[in-house]
Amino acid sequence: MRAVRILAATLALTVLMPATAIAQQAPPSLPDIEDEVMCPTCGFSLALSESPQANQIRDLIRQLIDEGLTKEQIKDALVVEYGPEVLASPETSGFDLAAWVVPGLAILIAGAALTIGVRRWRSAAGGGPGVPSRLEPEPGDDERLAADLDRYRL
C-alpha cells in the first residue's frame, strides 16, 4: 500500500512540475493584464474600454510584452507612467479604503450573526431550562398515535 502511495506521489509530481515551470516561464498576454488595469480617464477596466487612452495603454502593454517584461514588471511600469490609479485594485487610503474594509467587516458581522443564530437555535432545540425538548413525546401523544393508526387501518 505504501509503495502505491509513493508511486502515485511521484507520478503527480512528474505531471505537475513541468506544468508549473511552464506557467512561470510563459510570457504574459494582453488579455491576462487587461482585466487588472484601468483606463484612468474613463474609469472602466481596460478590457471593457475602447477610449483613445485605453488604446494607448494597450499599445504600451504590447510593447512591454515584446520587450520581455513579466506581468508584475509591466504593471509597475504602468504605475510609473499613469500612477497607482491605473491598477484595477482600489487605493488603500481615503474613501477608497472602504472598498477593502467593508467586505471584511461584512464577512465578520455575517459570521458573528450566524454564530449567534446557530447557538440560539441549538439551545432552543436542545431543551434548555424550562424549554421542553421537541424530540420527546408529550403526554397524550401515545393515545393520539394509536387512534390515528386505528383510523387508517384497512
Place this chain on the structure above:
Amino acid sequence: MSNRAFLAVIGALAVIALLAFGVFKAEPSLAVGEAPPDAPLPRLDGSGDAAIADFAGSWVLVNFWASWCGPCESESPDIQSLLEDRADDGLVVFGINSRDATDSARAFEQELGLTWEMVRDGDGKRMDEYGIPGLPESFLVDPEGRLAAICRGPLTLRQLNAVVGPFLDGARPAAAGVPPFCEV
C-alpha cells in the same frame, strides 16, 4: 426603542451618510481671479521641475493635453502659432501633459514641433486639482499669477486670438469673440 432597533437605525444612517458623501462630494473647480494650483511638476524631457510661478510677470497660457487626445492634436499647432506671434508681447505657454505615456508625449511634441515649456502630470492629479473632466483645457494666468480666462474645450487660432490677444494688448476680450465654453 429597543437596542436592536437602535442599532438598525444607526446602521441605516451610516449607509445613507456614505452614499450622500459619494454623491455630493465636492469636485474642485476654479474661477477667474483665483490663483491656480501650481506645485512644481517634472519637465517632460526629464530636466528638473517647472511651475507657472517660474514665469511670474508674463501672461501664461496653461494648456492641458495628451498625445492620445484627438482635439489636442488639432489645437496644439494653433497654440504654437499664437506663441510664435505673441511671444514678444510677453506670452508664455505652459503645457501640462496629463495621463499620458512619456514616450508618446515626447513623440507628439517633436512631430508637431511644439517649443513651449512642457511638464508631466502622468497620474492626472493636477487635472483633478483643476477640476478637468476631459482634454484639452486652457487657462490664461495673468502676470500676478491669477486666472484671467478659463476655456474648457479645444481652441482654434481665431478663438485663441479672441481670448488671449486682448489681454496681451492691455484690454479685455470682446464678449462676442469669446467662445461659450470660455469664462473671462
